Amino acid sequence: MIPKRFISEIIQVHFEKPPMLEKKPDAPDAFTWRGQTYRVVEVLSEWVDYERKGRMRRNMQPQHAAVASGRGSWGVGQFYFRVRTESDQIFDLYYDRAPKDVDNRKGEWFLNQELKNER
Numbered sequence: 001m002i003p004k005r006f007i008s009e010i011i012q013v014h015f016e017k018p019p020m021l022e023k024k025p026d027a028p029d030a031f032t033w034r035g036q037t038y039r040v041v042e043v044l045s046e047w048v049d050y051e052r053k054g055r056m057r058r059n060m061q062p063q064h065a066a067v068a069s070g071r072g073s074w075g076v077g078q079f080y081f082r083v084r085t086e087s088d089q090i091f092d093l094y095y096d097r098a099p100k101d102v103d104n105r106k107g108e109w110f111l112n113q114e115l116k117n118e119r
Contacts, residue, residue, distance in 0.1 A: 001115040027081040039086040
C-alpha cells in the first residue's frame with residue numbers, strides 16, 4: 001500500500017462491544033476524525049509494537065526487557081490496525097498505551113495515515 005497522506009491526529013473510537021482489556025483492544029467498529037464518523041467494514045491487518053523507546057529503553061534490566069518486548073509492560077506499546085471504511089477509504093490507526101498524565105492514564109487513539117486504495 002502506498003501512503004496517500006500522513007495525518008497523525010488523535011481520534012475518538014467507537015465499539016459496538018467494548019474490549020475486554022482496555023489496554024489490549026481490538027480494532028474499533030468506527031472512529032470520528034474532524035467531526036466525521038467513519039464506519040470500519042474490514043480489518044485488513046493488525047500488528048503490535050512493544051518496543052521501548054527513549055529513556056524507557058534504558059530503565060529495565062535486559063532479561064526483563066526481553067520478556068516485555070514479547071508481551072508488553074505497563075504503559076508501553078502500540079496496537080496498529082489497517083482498516084477499510086464504509087466509504088472505501090483505507091486508514092492506519094493505532095492505540096498508544098502510554099499514559100499522557102495523571103488524569104489520562106488510559107492512552108489515546110491516533111489516525112496515522114490514509115493509504116491509496118489499490119482497487
